[in-house]
Structures are given as C-alpha cells and as structure tokens.
Amino acid sequence: MKHVIDTKEISGSPNFQLTRFQKLVDWAVNQSRANSLWPMPFGTACCAIEFMATAASRFDLARFGMERQAFSPRQADVLICAGRLPFKLAPVIRRIYDQMPQPKWVISMGACASTGGIFDNYAMVQGIDTIVPVDVYVPGCPPRPEGLLYGILLLHKKIKGESLFDAVKRRDEQPLDERGLRLPPAEIDEISEPFGNSVHQFRSS
C-alpha cells in the first residue's frame, strides 16, 4: 500500500503515466491470453481419457476459453502432456514444443508426466521437465477432470501475473544447449532420483 501512496504523490510525473500505461497493456494482454488458451493435447496414456472427459460436455473446457483443441502445435498456446513419456517420444515432444509459437505454456498432467510415476525403468522419461519447461504440474493417477481444471485455473492465475515489460516475469524461449539438453546433467540426475520403494533397486554402472 505504501507503494501506491508514494506514486499518488508524483501522479503527474511521466514515469507514473508510463507505468499506468504498461499496467493497462499487461492487463489487456494477459486477460486475452489467459481466457483464450488453445490446448495442444499430447495424450499418451490413461490421463488422455480423463483429458477427453474434461473436454467433453460434463466438465466442458470451453467454459475457460479452451473451446478449440489445437491438434497442430503452430496454432496452440498450452501443451498438455497427458500420460507417460517414453524416451522414444522425448525428441517428439521437444519438437512439438519448439514448433509452438510464443507465448506458450506447458501443463504436465498426472504422475507419469510429472515424475515418471510407477514407471521407474529404462524406457521412461522421469518427468517431462527434463525435456521442456513446465508451468503447472497436476498430480493424480490419473487426475480427475476437476484436478485438471484446477491446474488450468492455476495457469490462468500465472498468466495474469506476467508482464511484457518485466524481463523476470516474461517467459522467453528456452533453447537446448550445445549438448542437446535443457538442464545441466547433474540437475537431470537429481530430478530423476528414485523415490518411495524403488530406492531399494540398484544401478549397475
């Protein structure tokens, strides 16, 4: 509140007018973006069934401006990874993410997409955040449609907090590094650490 009182005192200054204008622009842009998200469904497993239920009439994604399912990444805003992701699909989801125009967001739906879930084995990516940056993780196996809707509403909230004029809050493109990785290897290993009962297994090398 102190901040607001301070600016009132200098309400005639050009900086104040600029800030007001920026806030207005941010408000308009963020409202438009948040309320017309076009999802790109990347359904690979049972979570995709719950996603279909969410999109159908009982739960009705269209209430939140997601009427149109963009099955082309070029016309999509939010990538919803619903289901487990094997390593063979890792370059595919990365390419789909790269093909989506800015601004873009990613929802990781379900335990498998977020952490690898019960599939702690040689074939499965242990969390899609080792491949693409993720905005909202929806827990569940699979999550109920209400869970996914709540995740989408959280994403709305996140989008409404973004700012075109603030480099910290603005989401920039995150290309792969020269190794072809999004994160440093040590961080990927840390994210992929086993949890629960599976810590009793061992790695041979």
Place this chain on the structure above:
Amino acid sequence: MNPTADSLRATFGDAIGRAAPARDGTTVVVVAAARLAEIMRWLKDTPGQRYDYLVDVTAVEYRDKERPLEVVYQLRALERRDNLRVKVELDPQGELAVDSVTSLWAGADWLEREVFDMFGVVFAGHPDLRRILMWETYAEGYPLRKDFPLRGRFSRAEQVRQALNLNPEANYSMEELSIAESFDELPADLRERLRRGERSKIPGSE
C-alpha cells in the same frame, strides 16, 4: 497331450527333447535349435499337422543361471483347432542364434525383431533384423535380459541426452516404405535410393 509330439519324435528322433502338456493343456515340445527350420517346415506343410498360423514368437530367460534361455513359438492349426508350443533352448552365456521362420510365416518378421530387440537373439535368415521397440542407436543392451538393470545402464542425464539427440524421422527404413504396393508410382530418385538401401532422410532435416 497333442499327438503331434509323438509324430515329431517318430520323424525327427533325437532332435526332439522333452514334450509335456503345460498347465493350460497346450503341449510343449522342446526341439534342437540346429534343426528348428526343418521341424517348423514339417509342422506347417505336413498333411495332418498343418500348423498354418504362428500366434507368437517370444523368449523367456529364467532367474536360475543354470536354466537355458528359451525361444517360444506358439503355433495353431486353424482347420484342426489345435495348439502347439515349440521351444528352443539356448545357452544365455553363449551365442544366441536360431534360424528365422519368416520364410514360413511372414508374420514372424516383427515378432522376431521384438525378440532380437529385447533379448538379443539373432535370427539367421531374417530379412531385416533391426530393433523395433527401442530406437536403432540404442546402446544400453537388451532390456529383458536378466543381467540388465531395471533403470538401464546409463545415467538419466545421458539417457535424456541420447534421446533428445535422436532424429525421429531417420528411423523409418526405406525397406519399410518399399513394402507399399505403390513402389512403381514413387518418384524415380526415391526408387533409386530404395534400391541402394538408403535410410530415409527428410529433406532439410540435417
């Protein structure tokens, strides 16, 4: 017990090992790996046998180190409505090689590729023996072997790095494309590349 087992023993003698019904009632016959192709051809072509449908090819490796690795062929005679399970025993420490049955049942093609991919069994005479589930440059070994660690041999970071550096389109072989009846309608340069056995490259993907 399926009478085929006795006919097999009468015809091939020593090449036939133990034969007994499994718990589900299907007769299991263990045959010598060296004479597998001959025995399978006999099972398929002999009147009165006519096992004309190859249901599945798979393999089993047991936890006991003494037990051999088994390649399992599940056969069915469609007209006689009879099942037979043929097994070949291989030494897991030795060379895993067995004759391909693709010349008898074309459907064995992908089934044998899967066994090769998961267990490393080499099928001699297979027209296109490549990995089918894992990608072709997969370097960690054969996942369903008992000496394969569940999470793979490489670290997760290395697995992610290798996966992200794949070119997904490069893994379709031109042989697969040439299966299409439309080979003659393909552009001349593509047909030439198919004849050379070149792997597909999407133009501009390099």
